[in-house]
Amino acid sequence: MLRSLRVSSTVFCRSEMRAPWGFAVKAHGRAAFHILLEGECWLDVDGVDPPFHLRAGDVVVLPRGPGHALRSSRSHRVEWLDDILERTPPVFGQLAYGGTGVKTNLICGAFTIEDQELLPVLSALPAVAVVRSQDGATRWLHPLLELVSTEAASFEPGRDSVVARLADVLLLQTIRHTMQADGDWPQLFDRQVGATLRLMREAPERRWTVEQLASAVSMSRTSLSDRFRSTTGMPPMQYLTRLRIASAARELRTGRASLAEIAVRVGYGSEYALSKAFRREKGVTPSAYRLSSR
Numbered sequence: 305m306l307r308s309l310r311v312s313s314t315v316f317c318r319s320e321m322r323a324p325w326g327f328a329v330k331a332h333g334r335a336a337f338h339i340l341l342e343g344e345c346w347l348d349v350d351g352v353d354p355p356f357h358l359r360a361g362d363v364v365v366l367p368r369g370p371g372h373a374l375r376s377s378r379s380h381r382v383e384w385l386d387d388i389l390e391r392t393p394p395v396f397g398q399l400a401y402g403g404t405g406v407k408t409n410l411i412c413g414a415f416t417i418e419d420q421e422l423l424p425v426l427s428a429l430p431a432v433a434v435v436r437s438q439d440g441a442t443r444w445l446h447p448l449l450e451l452v453s454t455e456a457a458s459f460e461p462g463r464d465s466v467v468a469r470l471a472d473v474l475l476l477q478t479i480r481h482t483m484q485a486d487g488d489w490p491q492l493f494d495r496q497v498g499a500t501l502r503l504m505r506e507a508p509e510r511r512w513t514v515e516q517l518a519s520a521v522s523m524s525r526t527s528l529s530d531r532f533r534s535t536t537g538m539p540p541m542q543y544l545t546r547l548r549i550a551s552a553a554r555e556l557r558t559g560r561a562s563l564a565e566i567a568v569r570v571g572y573g574s575e576y577a578l579s580k581a582f583r584r585e586k587g588v589t590p591s592a593y594r595l596s597s598r
Contacts, residue, residue, distance in 0.1 A: 313337070313471040315413040315464060317389070318398045318456050321345075325402030326375030326382035334369040334414045337475055341453045343408030348373045349432050361437025361449055363478050367429040369414070376408065397464055398456075411456060411467065415475055433482040448474050496521045497535045500528065501543075508548050509571045514540050544571075549585040552578060556594040563590050 321343070329336070331350065338347070340362045347356040347364060350371040355378065358364065366372060373382045388401055437445055452470045455463055499521045504512065517540060518528040532540045548570040555566045567578035582590045 313413055313415040313468045313475060315411060315468050315471060317385075317394065317410070317412045318467070319408075319410040319412065320398060320400050321376065321408045321410065322400075322402040323376035323405030323408070324380045325408075326373065326380045327385040327388055327401070328373040328382040329371065329385050331371040332369045332414075335416065336366040336369050336372075336414050337412070337471070337478075338364045338374065339411040339449070339452060339471065339474065340364075341409040341411065341449065341456070343406060345374050345376055345408050345410075346378050347432075348375075352431055356432065356434060358434070359437070361445065363435045363445070363449075363474055365429065365433040365475060365478050365482070366431070367433065368431065370431065374410070376402070376405070396459070409453075409456075411452065411471065413468075413471060415471070429479065429482060433478060435478045435481050444477050445474075448477070494531055494535050496523055496528070497532050500532060500540065504540075504544050504547055508544070508551055509569055511571070512541075512544060545581060546585065548572070549582055552582060552590065553586065553593060556590055557597040566590075 338358075340358050340360055342360050344357070344359045347358055349356075349366065352370075356364070358374075375382055389399065392399065392401055435445060437449075448470060452467060452474070455466050455470065460466075500517050503517060503520055514525050514529060518525045521528065523531075529539060532538075532543070536543055538546075551570045552566050555561055555569070559566075561569075563578065564575045567573070567575050570578070572578040572581065579590055582588075582593070586593060588596070
């Protein structure tokens with residue numbers, strides 16, 4: 305299953321901060337990351353104690369998008385990042401902020417795991433995943449950071465796209481490094497739960513029941529339900545619904561099939577049934593989603 309792990313990164317901000325400085329990000333529920341290219345700073349995360357002292361070469365992943373703050377010193381006050389960006393818009397994609405002291409270079413952004421089958425990866429990560437340049441990850445971390453730093457400082461066409469793709473690789477390596485260090489891969493990728501996930505993914509149009517899925521992977525209904533919830537954090541049918549809606553959303557974004565055609569392909573008996581489920585999960589109608597994505 306690790307072979308199919310894919311992430312998609314969005315770089316929100318390339319920042320050159322000069323001490324003293326501090327900014328805060330409101331909780332948004334989307335997995336976030338910070339890459340420290342130069343300097344040092346302190347990271348405070350809501351509900352996590354104590355704060356983290358970050359140095360050049362460190363990569364931080366916040367899987368569940370909590371409220372957090374970064375600052376040049378533990379005592380310096382912070383401002384909301386949205387207010388800073390409104391008052392001081394980035395120039396050529398880079399934010400310059402702070403005083404006249406020591407410089408810190410950051411790349412900040414968010415990411416999603418594109419494959420819904422692998423959402424347990426995020427739930428299995430700790431609230432704050434930090435890979436430090438001195439903790440045994442230097443074989444892959446230093447070359448990647450050097451590439452990111454070089455590209456972020458350039459003015460070549462497509463620079464931001466290249467930085468985002470390099471961030472994808474950094475995040476994948478961070479996820480793998482963190483999970484291997486914690487020894488959680490076997491628990492996360494339970495063989496029979498993994499087989500159940502594959503069945504759902506390969507045939508979302510089938511009218512699956514928990515009994516059918518359990519039988520297909522040689523488990524009892526109760527055992528599958530318990531282990532599935534333990535691994536993914538949700539019951540099998542709820543997961544299947546999210547998988548179907550994710551498939552429908554992908555088709556709405558990238559294809560021209562009608563809603564009725566998509567409904568059949570993702571396991572809903574009618575356009576109405578898909579619309580109702582889609583709105584419940586996404587908060588918008590399929591037609592509004594398709595329009596906004598284009």
